[in-house]
Amino acid sequence: MSSANTYIYDKLRERSNLGLYRTLTTGRGLIDFCSNDYLGFARSEALKDLIRQEHDSQYPVLNGATGSRLISGNMAYTEAIEQHLAAYYGSQAGLLFNSGYDANLGLFSSLPQKGDTIICDELIHASIIDGARLSYANRYTFKHNDLDSLESKLKAAKGLIYVVIESVYSMDGDTPPIARILELTDRYGANLIVDEAHAVGLYPAGLVKYLNLENKIFARIITFGKALGCHGAIVLGKNPLREYLINFARSFIYTTALPFHSLVAIKMAHGLLQESTETITKLRENIKTYKQVIPQYDAYSESPIQCVILGSNSKAKQAAAALQQEGLDVRAILSPTVGLGTERIRICLHAFNTFGEIQQLSSALNKISNA
Ligand SMILES: Cc1ncc(COP(=O)(O)O)c(C=O)c1O
Structure with a gap:
């Protein structure tokens, strides 16, 4: 056996011995x-019908996006959805990504630079951890929903500071005190970023909008694979953030854009959500x-x-x-x-x-x- 195969076999056996072997079902x-x-x-059959009708009403329709957004994969339809969603969620602008994982990877790997600081709740989602790991910024975690712990990290932070929370935590289902966290991040001149993956649905346009805090949060990540029942994600923020991500977020730049049928699903799912x-x-x-x-x-x-x-x-x-x-x-x-x-x-x-x-x-x- 080649050494790579030996390595694979050993790692899988080790995982199995620990009772942690993952299998698909x-x-x-x-x-x-x-x-x-x-x-x-x-x-939802109703959503399936809405998607079918919208899809069939468009002409001509491509099966795949044919390229990245920066080459051949951008359409007026894509940009219209971004504008529509930005307005729906109460944001100046938004940029679609192929998934929530891609959105977080793109945002956190490209924005914080060497000398900057990312501070995440200790229960933050893996996609944010992975994005932050790809950046050269300093990384800290604070105790789950604990403002004292967050403040101690803010005191130690250098450069531009990004604090990252989820509005509904994916494994515990609980919600942080967003307004109080915002007060704290404002005091330290930090930028608050909220991942709303599990909040949209329970709150039609997410918890941040429900709390009327949308103008005070630096960026939000909304994913469409959960309550919206389809696929993809959008990063919401101001126009310059959108332009920045188009220029620097590698998970946006170097991938084939969402196919047309995904865009239709995203649009119709938001229509259904409003009803x-x-x-x-x-x-x-x-x-x-x-x-x-x-x-x-x-x-x-x-x-x-x-x-x-x-x-x-x-x-x-x-x-x-x-x-x-x-x-x-x-x-x-x-x-x-x-x-x-x-x-x-x-x-x-x-x-x-x-x-x-x-x-x-x-x-x-x-x-x-x-x-
Ligand atoms: C909090 C959070 N953010 C991001 C993601 C990734 O979203 P997606 O499944 O669209 O890649 C998930 C998915 O589990 C999540 O729970």
Whole structure:
């Protein structure tokens, strides 16, 4: 065997021995308590029809974008969507990326320079960590949602300072005190950046806009693969930021642009979102129901993401397997994806989950905690 193959084999065996081996699975027809399809848009027949109609009304339509935005992949349609979304989210400008991962990689690898400082909440998403790692800036983390910890890092920061938070954290589902964080970052002349991946949907245009803070935040990242049920992302900010990213963000420059059908899906999903007051209310009711029928756990969040901390990888895996046996698609989140000792099952609630399904989840969780 070549040394590369030996290396691969050894690493996979090591991962397997640690009980951390990842495998791909396909849908097993279980009740969905794990996807990010919070409003059911990914499965929505109404959205499928809207996309089909819009797609068929455009002519001529290309199957693929044919190149990067800077070469052949840009269309008037693309720019019109960016302007429309910027207005919808209350921003001066926006730039589309092929995914939230690409958006964060592009933004954080290109903007902060050597001598600058990026300060992230310790639970920040991997895409932001990866982007920051590609920059030459100093990097700090602060304790989750802890303003004292953030302030101590702000005091030590040099150069231009970027503070990064999520408005709904992807693994814990909780929300930071954005207004208070903003006060602090303003005091230190730092730029606040908010990733709204999991907030859009629960809040139609994200939490920042809901709090009327959109003019005070330096940049926001909105992703379309979660509540919007499609794919892609936009970085929102002022015009110069958009121009900067077009010039320096490598994950924007060196990749084929989103295909036309993705653009149509993004546009129509936002149209549907504006008419989804009832669906959002149903999601909020389901979050309330969850808290009522699952009373034994105290770490509730106000979002569709709920977690039951089990404290070890093996316990989390056992619990997820037991729930799957009961027909419920709940997944274990293991360390190192989450911190050691906080291994968990992550439960995602959706507008389409029925009361009966949440009750079923409750009795299955009861069985686990009594076992
Ligand atoms: C907070 C956060 N930001 C960004 C991303 C990446 O978005 P995408 O799935 O569109 O690449 C995710 C995805 O899980 C996320 O949870």
